[in-house]
Amino acid sequence: MKSDKAMRRMILSIAWILVGAVISVLSIFEMLDSFWSGFGGALVAVGILQLVRHIRYRTNEDYKEKIDTEVNDERNKFISSQAWAWTGYIFVLCAAVGAIVFKIMGKDELCSLCATAICLMAVIYLVSYMILKRKY
Amino acid sequence: MKNKVEELRKQKGIKQEELAKSLCVSRQTISSLERGKYNPSIMLAYKIAKIFDLSIEEVFIFDED
Numbered sequence: 001m002k003s004d005k006a007m008r009r010m011i012l013s014i015a016w017i018l019v020g021a022v023i024s025v026l027s028i029f030e031m032l033d034s035f036w037s038g039f040g041g042a043l044v045a046v047g048i049l050q051l052v053r054h055i056r057y058r059t060n061e062d063y064k065e066k067i068d069t070e071v072n073d074e075r076n077k078f079i080s081s082q083a084w085a086w087t088g089y090i091f092v093l094c095a096a097v098g099a100i101v102f103k104i105m106g107k108d109e110l111c112s113l114c115a116t117a118i119c120l121m122a123v124i125y126l127v128s129y130m131i132l133k134r135k136y
Numbered sequence: 137m138k139n140k141v142e143e144l145r146k147q148k149g150i151k152q153e154e155l156a157k158s159l160c161v162s163r164q165t166i167s168s169l170e171r172g173k174y175n176p177s178i179m180l181a182y183k184i185a186k187i188f189d190l191s192i193e194e195v196f197i198f199d200e201d
Contacts, residue, residue: 069156075165075174 010054016047092121138197142170144188159183 020043027037056063070076099114145155145166152170156163159180168174169184176184178192185192 069160069162072160073162073165074177074180075168076162078174 006054006057010051010058013047013050013054016043016050018047020044020047088121088125092118095121137175138172138199139169140195140197141166141184144190144195145170148188155187158187 023040
């Protein structure tokens with residue numbers, strides 16, 4: 001990870017903490033409902049965790065080397081892209097099965113939701129394919 | 137694709153960790169390569185061949201099956 005990228009991510013983590021804190025405070029004063037309180041808390045927690053990781057990355061050379069290797073390792077990248085491909089296939093299969101099952105059960109709204117998800121995935125795939133075709 | 141990475145590494149007396157470090161990849165990648173489970177990119181294959189002072193064809197054996 002380049003240092004300017006690491007710095008940008010550190011700033012982003014601080015932004016998560018601030019946004020989370022503001023949401024939590026607004027929720028405590030009942031300006032937002034309780035859902036936002038949990039959401040704000042989660043943002044603060046994620047922000048703190050990310051910030052700790054970034055500080056460790058900047059101060060611990062061994063950790064930096066370990067992270068850099070993990071991020072740049074071509075097998076990890078390959079596995080990650082395969083995992084995303086599997087995720088897409090499994091999601092579409094689940095949505096297709098769901099659409100059929102919900103139709104049989106007479107739950108038309110859920111059936112439409114599954115069918116819409118499949119269509120959306122197909123559109124995203126087509127757009128991604130076109131973009132990648134131009135790139136490579 | 138078969139390869140001679142393990143054989144060449146052992147001949148040179150270097151550990152998987154050391155080879156991984158010099159190639160900027162994880163030890164698991166080297167282990168996976170040696171077991172023939174993962175086929176490297178042309179860039180990584182080139183780097184590996186260069187480390188052993190050989191050509192890519194001498195390290196990696198193309199097998200259509």
